[in-house]
Amino acid sequence: MKFTTRKKEIIFTAAKLFRKKGYSAVSMRDLAQALDMKAASLYNHINSKQEILSIIILEVAENFTQHIDSVLPQEASSIEKLESVIENHIKITVEKTDALACLNNDWMHLEQLALENYLQMRNTYEAKMRSIIEQGIKEKELKTANIELVLFSLLSTLRTLYLWYAKNRTVSIKLLTNEMKQNLLLGIIL
Amino acid sequence: MKFTTRKKEIIFTAAKLFRKKGYSAVSMRDLAQALDMKAASLYNHINSKQEILSIIILEVAENFTQHIDSVLPQEASSIEKLESVIENHIKITVEKTDALACLNNDWMHLEQLALENYLQMRNTYEAKMRSIIEQGIKEKELKTANIELVLFSLLSTLRTLYLWYAKNRTVSIKLLTNEMKQNLLLGIIL
DNA sequence: GTCTATAAGTCGATAGAC
DNA sequence: GTCTATCGACTTATAGAC
Known part of the structure; x- marks a missing residue:
């Protein structure tokens, strides 16, 4: 990997280490050692451990936000929209595996603005997914079920x-x- | 809750706190404070923080192990077996929410024997689930798909x-x- | 069974030399 | 940009009084 x-x-x-042990269990000394440098030197590039976490998580969260924002207004069936969402989750799973794991497991260690920001994006994402499912039930493409x-x-x-x-x-x-x-869409029973 | x-x-x-912040982010002082006592007093009842984690996780893991061991040899269709597994997951979700969350998120912080023990149970559980799915495909109850x-x-x-x-x-x-x-079994498309 | 005091080590982060 | 040295707070766990 080149940077x-x-x-x-x-x-x-950091994303690689956080994924394996979780944010709290990774020390700045662990991170520095993985990069073959001393912990103090990290602070020439980043302001805090917290900043690293928020950069990792918010970037992925913004990827999800952008995609659902582009899908929702499309003239498409609910099933086509859900398929597009599935494709995007797989794309992010493949391209940003470690960062996605951090988002899933360590979002609660975000602080202040970063935490608010993340929660707001997650709530909006779920609301937009919900509206796709509601559209599908209304248009009789999806089964009537607990949304x-x-x-x-x-x-x-x-997500996992x-x-x-x-x-x-x-x-x-x-x-x-x-x-x-x-x-996910058709089930597993023949 | 009486004990x-x-x-x-x-x-x-401890399970409640571990679930909210993760094992590594909860200190013995945090735990003691939640119980309205001092950290040192905890050690009159438990040997280490690690022991607490392994008790929480291994108990739930044994619940899963016992259930799948009782289901597998039954004279039942693969679908009936899968339904029984779903019922058990929901039972544990409802009855042991916090401990289940610990198992999901903090198993990697188990050490030595407890870690080996957990991984062995998880592997066996997945192998037995796999054999139920294989039975279902063979008997044409489930779709032919990537097992x-x-x-x-x-x-x-x-699990989540x-x-x-x-x-x-x-x-x-x-x-x-x-x-x-x-x-899970029939999908969501009408 | 709970407490205070404390050991021995780690944590994130900073100061200042080079 | 990386280092050594260090700060002050926090970590798990123990010793011993009550």
């Missing part, structure tokens, strides 16, 4: 897909995408 | 259902169970 700046290298490495549980069933699998992908990196994205659409 | 021993009260309270992804789709939702349940505690278990069977 344009030392700061990006630090953030990339909150349908929303959760979809998101829980998509990185756990599966980490152990199965050789799978083709096309196969992964098709199978996930099948499983 | 038969002080040790059980400590473990119950590993079907397994992951099911478990990812069941506590996140949804924590915000929707008033839902009836019967409704929750029926909806989850629908979503």
Whole structure:
């Protein structure tokens, strides 16, 4: 992996460590050692450990926000919109595995503005997903069911897909995408 | 909540705190304060912070192990077995929400024997789930699909259902169970 | 069984030399 | 931009009084 700046290298490495042990269990000394430098030197590139976490998480959160904002106003069926959401989750899972894991597991260690910012993006994302599901039920494309549980069933699998992908990196994205659409939308019973 | 021993009260309270902030971010002082006592006094009831974590996690892991061991040899269809597994996940989600969250998020902070023990139980559990899915495909009850992804789709939702349940505690278990069977087994498309 | 005091080490972060 | 040295607070855990 090549980096344009030392700061990006630090953030990339931090995401890898945070994913394995969690934000709280990784010390600045651990991070420095992984980069073959001393902890004090990190502070020439970043202001605090907290800043590293917020950069990692908010960047991924913004990726999700941008995608759902582009999908929602489209003239498309609810199923097409859900498929596009699934594709985007898989894209982020593949391209930003470590950062996605941090977002999932360490968001509660964000502070102040970064935490508010994250929670606001997450709430908005879920509200927009909910409206797609409601559209689908109204237009008789989706089964009439508990909307909150349908929303959760979809998101829980998509959010944690990185756990599966980490152990199965050789799978083709096309196969992964098709199978996930099948499983999530059509179920597994013949 | 009433407790038969002080040790059980400590473990119950620890699970609540670990769930909110994660094992590493909860100090023995935090735990003591939540119990209205001093940190040093905790050590009259438990040997170490690590012991608390392993008691919390291994107890839940053994619940899962016992259930799948009782389901696997039954003379039942693969779908009936999967339904029984879903019911058990929901039962544990409802009865041991905090401990289940610890198992999901903090298992990697287990050490030595406890870690080996946990990983062995998890691997065995997944292997037995896999054999149920294989049985289902062989007997043409389940669609022919990527077994590993079907397994992951099911478990990812069941394992993180506590996140949804924590915000929707008033839902009836019967409704929750029926909806989850629908979503996971039959999909959401009409 | 709970307390105070404390050991021995780690934490995030800073100052200042080079 | 990296280093050594260090600060002050916090960490898990123990010793011993009550």
